[in-house]
Amino acid sequence: MSTNSAGATVRVLLAEDQSMVREALAALLGLEPDIEVVAQVARGDEVLAAAREHAVDVALLDIEMPGSTGIEAAAELHAELPELKIVVLTTFGRPGYLRSAMEAGADAFLVKDAPAAQLAEAVRKVLAGERVIDPTLAAAALAGGANPLTDREREVLRAAADGATNAELATALHLSPGTVRNYLSTAIQKLAVRNRAEAVKVARDKGWL
Amino acid sequence: MSTNSAGATVRVLLAEDQSMVREALAALLGLEPDIEVVAQVARGDEVLAAAREHAVDVALLDIEMPGSTGIEAAAELHAELPELKIVVLTTFGRPGYLRSAMEAGADAFLVKDAPAAQLAEAVRKVLAGERVIDPTLAAAALAGGANPLTDREREVLRAAADGATNAELATALHLSPGTVRNYLSTAIQKLAVRNRAEAVKVARDKGWL
C-alpha cells in the first residue's frame, strides 16, 4: 500500500501492446524523479492482476490492445480498485473513445500526438485529484453527440467491417439475411451516408464501433 | 561531417508523427551512451532537409506519416545521401512494406512490437554495415510474393477504400464507370476475394495498397 504523500514516488502501471512503444514510454517516465514504472503489461486482460500485485497508484492504459481494450480494463480497475487513478492514452482522438473512457472511470484522456511532457504532468494531476482532458477533444465529444446506433446495429456493422456479404453476416449472427439488410439500412441512414463501407468508416472514426 | 569511428557518438534522426511516441523513443535512445538523437521531425517531407542540416549518421523512419511516407523519405535519403544508414520502424509487419522499404534503400526494418533493445542494436548494426530484418517477416515477404496489382488497379482500389461509389470513383479518376468496375473486378480476382471491401482489406494488410 503506498501513501502518495508529498515526496513519495508514484507507482505506475503501463499497459500498451507494442513493446517498443511501451518500453520507450517507460524510459520517458523513468526520467522523472517522482515517478516509478513498477509494472508493464501488453494485454488488456492482464491489467487488473498486475495492478493488484504491484499496488500501483496510477494505471496508464492504451485502448487498442489484445485480450481486452483499455476501456474495459479501466472499467474493471475502477470497480475493483476505486482508489486507483486511471490515465487512458490512445492513438486516435475519437470522441466516442473519450466518452466511453470517462464512463469507464478514467481520470485522464491523452492522445499520443500530444507533447510527451503532458504524460508525466497528467500522472501528477490525476494523483492530485484533477481530471485531464484535451479541451478540443472534449468539445468534439460534446458536439458529436452520443452513439446513435442500437446494440444490434453496432454488432452488424462491426461484423460487416471486413467485407463479409449479407448471407455470411446472416449465418454468423443467426439472423435472416433480410434483417441484416434492415439493420445496415437503418445504420446507414442514422450515419447519413450512402453505403455500408462509408458507414463503417464514419462509425470507426467517431469511436462508435 | 561525422566520422563514425569507434568511440564517437552516432548522430540519429528520428521521424515519427506522434509526438509522445517520438519523444519517448528519443528518451529511450538517449539512455545509450554511444547514441545521440540530434534531430526530430513529425512529417515525411521534412526528413531530407533535417538529415542534411544535422549531418546525421542514421535515420530512423516511421512509415505512416503525414507529408510523405517513411518509404518515400527513405528513397529520397538513399538517392541524396547514400552514406546515410536507414532504419524503417513501423507499426505493421506487412510484407509489402518490407519489400518496398528494401527497394527504397533501407538497411533495417523493425516492427514496433519487437523488444525495445533491438532499436539501439539495429542502429549499431546498420552502422557496422549489417542489414537487420526480422526473419519471420522476411519469410512472409518472400512467400507472399510481389504485389500482383497494376498501378491503375491499386489507384482505383485505394480510392474505393473509403466507400466511394463507382460513379464517384469514375469522376475522381477521370475514367468511365465501366472501367472502374473492370479494374475493381480484376483486382478482386487477383486477390481471390469476393467484393471490393474484402479486396481493400487484404491489399491493406499485405502492404499492397
Add this chain to the structure above:
DNA sequence: GGGGCGGCATGACATCTGTCATCCCGGACT
C-alpha cells in the same frame, strides 16, 4: 511484324445491396 500486356471503353447479364411497407412479439412508460 506479330504477340503480349496494360490502359481504357462498351454493353449485356446476374447478383448483391439499400429502401420501403408491413407484420409479429415483448418490454417499458403513461
Add this chain to the structure above:
DNA sequence: AGTCCGGGATGACAGATGTCATGCCGCCCC
C-alpha cells in the same frame, strides 16, 4: 389499455456491383 421502441422477419423494387466478351490503342520485346 394504449403507445413507443427495439428485435426480428418477409416481400417487392430500384439501383449498385461484379462478371464476361469484345474491341481499340500504344508500348515493349522477341
